Amino acid sequence: MSSNAQHLASHLRPRSRRQYVIAAVVALVLVGGGGWWFLGRADGAEAESITATVSAGTFQQTVTGSGTIQPAREADLDFEVSGRVTSVKVKAGDTVAKGDVVATLDTASLDAALASAKAQLEAAETTVANDSSESSTQQASNSAALLSAQADVTQAKDDLAAATLRATFSGTVASVDVAVGDQAGSSSSGSADAGGQGGTGAATGGDTSAATTSTAAVTIVQPRTFVVDADVAADDITQVKKGLQVQITPTGATTPIFGTVKEVGLVAETGTSGAATFPVTVSVTGAQKDLYAGTSADISIVVKQVQNVLTVPTLALTTTNGKTYVTKVVGSSTKKTAVTVGETYGASTQITKGLKSGDKVEITTIRRSPTGTTNRGTRGEGGFGEGGFPGGGAPPNLSGGGFPGGAQ
Structure with a gap:
């Protein structure tokens, strides 16, 4: 392998999944009125010569x-208590605000449970109020019973409130998987929405002859x-x-x-x-x-993003006795010029010394056509576009700027 080929191979070796993306790099100045020509030869070989203008650009290293x-943000809403569904107030595609009622359960048994808990609390309060003649042990027992009765009332109120299913944030109803008459329950736990609002589980319970919801009753997403x-x-x-x-x-x-x-x-x-x-x-x-x-x-x-990098096409480089050169175009003549190279970015190589922005370099390669074929000359054009991210975030190792609309 020639020294030039070895140099190119070293710069073009694979980089695993990492890719080097060119944001704005080298403008090709095309010879011969806007293009370059493949010159036909009798032996089938074609000489290709192009001139590239050296310029500074931005390079990005990416991971895919x-x-x-x-x-x-998504919330799977389910009832926290068991009961028969008495109303469904939304359908898929509806817009809801935080706190809006989306479905309800029958509350007859829950109302009865709350009334019973309140009666037990009243009895416990009466007992504590009249136990001054009791032993200290009995008084402690009465006080414990009062605390338990208070907790039962609180739980009964929570259960009654849970029979009304409400939107946990403003959004759009993505799906409704419950209907009036279904039996909803709370024995299985559901998922929390991505915005941090928790859902609760749905499970079977009560009248097993009715349909039972096995997925979220209502799913809400942020549109x-x-x-x-x-x-x-x-x-x-x-x-x-x-x-x-x-x-x-x-x-x-x-x-x-x-x-x-x-x-x-x-x-x-x-x-x-x-x-x-x-x-x-x-x-x-x-x-x-x-x-x-x-x-x-x-x-x-x-x-990684590096800005204001001076580059030339890697094909413009040759290596002789450990030194790297380009063919610099000066007016109508060319000059072999030593350069110092840096990083390689895809098909371009950084120049740290020996060239400046606006210099022109020549690239000459030989291509072989099928034997006996004479090519009358074909024209090729090329160049690199510019691009940027319109908003949000910033890559590390920035040099001289960042993304339009993004953080610096």
């Missing part, structure tokens, strides 16, 4: 992952706000921190959306391939009217 889009529950490879997770910026590409979408890392899991999981992964939760930036829960998505987390 994949996951599922979920509502940012148009989402998170991505994603998995990141164990090799990359040490680079992922809360607050880093993320590019999100939902399955089937042509335009990415953006977000920030909300939470990084500490316990490894086993992915579908058998490799260890870590859970990462990403908050999607802004309200999203065209995003749907359950959609899969790929994520790209910016773990």
Whole structure:
């Protein structure tokens, strides 16, 4: 292998799952009126020559992952007590405010339980009020009975209140899985919503001849706000921190959306391939009217960003006797110029010494066509676009700036 080929191979070696993304890099100045030409030769070889303008740009190092889009906040609401459903006041798609009634249970047995508890409390209070002649042991027993009766009344009131199911936050009703006449119960525990409001469980109870709810009676979500529950490879997770910026590409979408890392899991999981992964939760930036829960998505987390980096295409470099050179274009002539290189970012390499912004370098390669084929000349054009994140978060190791609209 030639020294030039060895140099290129060393700069283009794989970087596991890490990717180097070019945000704004090198503008190609095309020779010959806006393009470059492949010059036909009788032996089938084609000489390709292009001129690239050296310029400063921004480079991003990213870590990738994949996951599922979920509502940012969701509550599964269930009755805390057993009873027959007497009303359901919402349907899927309805908007509710915090505290709105969404369903109720029959309260006849609960009313009776509260009345009984109150009667027991009154009796205990009378006993304590008239036990001055009793022994100290009996007085202590009477006082304990009074405390128990007071607790029973409190519990009976709580049970009666729990027969009315209310929205725990303002949102949209995602599903209703209970109907009038169903028997709802409380023996199984439910899940807490993502915003921190707890739900309670549904279970069978009472009249077993009636239908019984086995899922949440009512599910409420916060509209148009989402998170991505994603998995990141164990090799990359040490680079992922809360607050880093993320590019999100939902399955089937042509335009990415953006977000920030909300939470990084500490316990490894086993992915579908058998490799260890870590859970990462990403908050999607802004309200999203065209995003749907359950959609899969790929994520790209910016773990490092370096700005104002002077680069040239890696193909412009040659190595001789341990030194690196470029062919610098000066007017109508060229000059072999020694340079000092830094990091390699995909197809571009950083220049730390030997060139300045605005210099031009020549890239010449040889391509071979099928034997006997004469190529009359084909034209190719290329370049790099610019991009940025519209809001939220900031990557580490920033140099000279950050994301538009994001934290510095």
